[in-house]
Amino acid sequence: MSGNVPADPAIIARVYRSLRLIRRTEEEVARLYPSDKIKSPVHLSIGQESVAVGVCDALNDDDIVSATYRGHAGYLAKGGDLNQMMAELYGKGTGGAGGKAGSMHLVDMSAGVMGMSAVVGTTVPIAAGYAFALKTEGKGRIAVSFFGDGATEEGVFAETLNFASLHKLPVLFVCENNGYAIHSPISSRWATDRLCERVETYGIPAKKLENDEVFALRAATEEAAAVIRNGDGPQFLECMTYRWREHVGPGEDYDDGYRSRAELEPWLAADQVAKTGDMLDDDARQTIDDEVESLIAAAIDFAEQSPWPEPEELFSHVFAE
Numbered sequence: 001m002s003g004n005v006p007a008d009p010a011i012i013a014r015v016y017r018s019l020r021l022i023r024r025t026e027e028e029v030a031r032l033y034p035s036d037k038i039k040s041p042v043h044l045s046i047g048q049e050s051v052a053v054g055v056c057d058a059l060n061d062d063d064i065v066s067a068t069y070r071g072h073a074g075y076l077a078k079g080g081d082l083n084q085m086m087a088e089l090y091g092k093g094t095g096g097a098g099g100k101a102g103s104m105h106l107v108d109m110s111a112g113v114m115g116m117s118a119v120v121g122t123t124v125p126i127a128a129g130y131a132f133a134l135k136t137e138g139k140g141r142i143a144v145s146f147f148g149d150g151a152t153e154e155g156v157f158a159e160t161l162n163f164a165s166l167h168k169l170p171v172l173f174v175c176e177n178n179g180y181a182i183h184s185p186i187s188s189r190w191a192t193d194r195l196c197e198r199v200e201t202y203g204i205p206a207k208k209l210e211n212d213e214v215f216a217l218r219a220a221t222e223e224a225a226a227v228i229r230n231g232d233g234p235q236f237l238e239c240m241t242y243r244w245r246e247h248v249g250p251g252e253d254y255d256d257g258y259r260s261r262a263e264l265e266p267w268l269a270a271d272q273v274a275k276t277g278d279m280l281d282d283d284a285r286q287t288i289d290d291e292v293e294s295l296i297a298a299a300i301d302f303a304e305q306s307p308w309p310e311p312e313e314l315f316s317h318v319f320a321e
């Protein structure tokens, strides 16, 4: 670990709790998935948690984040309600979107989590639009947009960078670069891997984090957020990370022929959940682990006990009368 580790043990404990909550929630989702109780596809972020946690821990409660269909980590790191998330995965009426949206469309505006989307790239301009509103509001709040390396290939990504820079919008762009869009590696998709250079041509300062060390991410976000809050416009972080499980679903896919297990090894060795936990003494870590387990058990129970949406709900939240 680098010199970015905070001196305050309360911050280390908070960051570990967030990492552990996301890891264990998704492991439970993976365990439950074959039972068919979870009614939507799941894109797990196991292995990538530290990007969401490092960034969100440096934000204020009233800042706003947007994320993607791989959004469990961003949702929970920003403080999204766990019971509502689990109920949403189960398709129950008590879910954050009334059980009609599922894992790919989590939302909890009371925690500053904008609705997510399965359409690659789309939440990037929506976050910038929200940042436009925040700029008008003038209270120093910022919006954060999480998206994958694949999203940077969408035309709307370039359009958004230009617009956000031109209007000095208070938005932090965070690319979760896990090296793949489904099964396609970056080497087969990008003419060069100099993403930050491309971003800088729009007048947006960009920084690449070569590994997923959570406190380096947190420090980079603190620095970027301060510049944004000062009215100096967008900042960009490219965060190298690695998806441990298959693109969609609960399992692994190292036998599918597009990547090797050897590629995973260095990321496993640098697991941020374990490394951050090791910074705490055993008692403190155990207390957090116990709390996390009871929160998850309560959320699963909440989802299982919750009612299905009423049939009339089919006609709410739609444009047609």
Ligand SMILES: Cc1ncc(C[n+]2csc(CCOP(=O)(O)OP(=O)(O)O)c2C)c(N)n1
Binding pocket: 070, 118, 119, 120, 121, 147, 148, 149, 150, 151, 152, 178, 180, 181, 182, 247
């Ligand atoms: C506009 C659009 N094109 C294609 C897809 C199909 N698709 C779903 S996920 C995905 C890969 C995106 O990769 P990346 O942005 O790197 O995110 P990751 O899944 O690695 O987190 C694609 C191509 C889609 N959902 N939306």
Ligand SMILES: [Mg+2]
Binding pocket: 148, 149, 150, 176, 177, 178, 179, 180, 181, 182
């Ligand atoms: Mg990717």
